[in-house]
Amino acid sequence: MNAQATGVPKPIITQDNSFFFEAAAAGRLEVQRCTQCSELRHPPAPCCASCQSFEWDTVTCAMRGTLYSYTIAHRPQDSAFEYPHAIALVDLEEGVRIVADVFDSDHTALVEGAPMDIVIREHPHGTMLPSVRIAQEVAE
Ligand SMILES: [Zn+2]
Structure with missing residues (x-):
């Protein structure tokens, strides 16, 4: 609750x-x-x-990066978010670091150095912002 x-x-x-x-x-x-x-x-x-x-x-940016670090927030909780709420620091291929929420990812699979995809998504306040997820495998 x-x-x-x-x-x-x-x-x-x-x-x-x-x-x-x-x-x-x-x-x-x-x-x-x-x-x-x-x-x-x-x-x-x-x-x-x-x-x-x-x-x-x-x-x-190319919308790809590497997981530098992350945290998983459990509380305090706000109804605008789903918990546990994972927040990541991702080093973009271009060489700068962003902070973004993690979505569509198994939190136990978050490891430093993991390849990440950046996806622009609508956030609870209605603004489009970058989020990150563990890189999806590309079918060959
Ligand atoms: Zn300068």
Whole structure:
């Protein structure tokens, strides 16, 4: 039984992160790239941590990564989520790390280094966001 629902807060959209949500709404995962030094960064930020440039564009990611770490939340519970709720840190092929919820995966099969797929899904607050699952085998 779930505790009292607090509701899932909606993301706060700013001029620095709106590209991320617009891309996700279109089914893509995009990260920022500094146009001065080419460093990729996530989460979105106004300034490059490597060279302090405010100039950036975006890169569309391949939707594949590797599980860096994860946690499985059991409580406190909110009716907006299903429990146990797995949350992962995934290193994208492009070289940046994202945090995302895990879906459609056996939690006992989560191991660091596992190949992961990134899938854009609608979240409880109605926003499209990346989620991750253990990579599906490709039929050959
Ligand atoms: Zn830079």
